[in-house]
Amino acid sequence: MVRVERLRAGHADALLAFERENREYFARTVPDRGDGYFAGFAARHAALLAEQDAGVCHFHVVVDEEGRLIGRVNLVDVEGGSAELGYRVGERAAGKGVATAAVAEVCRVAGTAYGLTSIVAVTTRDNAASRAVLERNAFAAMEDITVDGRPGIRYRRSLLGH
Incomplete structure (x- = not known):
């Protein structure tokens, strides 16, 4: 089983290693973060923690039974009881239900600990x-959109009553 942990300073080395190890894999489906992301990782990590402390974002890492970082699930742009969901699972853990389980857990925490009433995802x-992953977690398709120049879908999930 996987465990979801709120991002903290001590995750920096494992998170950087995870992003480096999976860079090519992620770039197959989403735009590459670019060399600057890796070169300035320490400052970026500190900035994420500051955003989290300010309550505008909630960042999480996903770890396996052995404590290895295998994914991340984030809630960004927290405002008015809503946030946008983003997630990624490393290549070795893909296709094993990790993303579905991690998103389910973050949705649960979002409604209880963070007091959110809805989450959107694209x-x-x-x-x-x-x-x-979104459909298994009760997200409903809301509208067709364009994501990085490609046809996409905006989803929404209500956290009320869950």
Whole structure:
């Protein structure tokens, strides 16, 4: 089983290693973060923690049974009881239900600990795995959009009554 942990300073080294290890894998489906992301990682990590402390974002890492970082699930742009969901799971853990379980846990925490009432998410139409994760977690398709120049879908999930 996987465990979801709120991002903290001590995750920096493992998170950087995770992003480096999976850079090519992620770039197959989402835009690459670019060399600057890796070169300035320490400052970026500190900035994320500051955003989290300010309550405008909630960042999480996903770890496996052995404590290895295998993914991340984030809630960004927290405002008015809502936030936008983003997630990524490393290549070794893909296709094993990790993203579905981690998103379910973050949705639970979002409604209880963070007091959110809804979450939105976007993905491209051709990302069947991401769409499946959202649909398994009770996200409903709301509208067609464009994501990085590609056809996409905006989803929404209410956290009221869950």
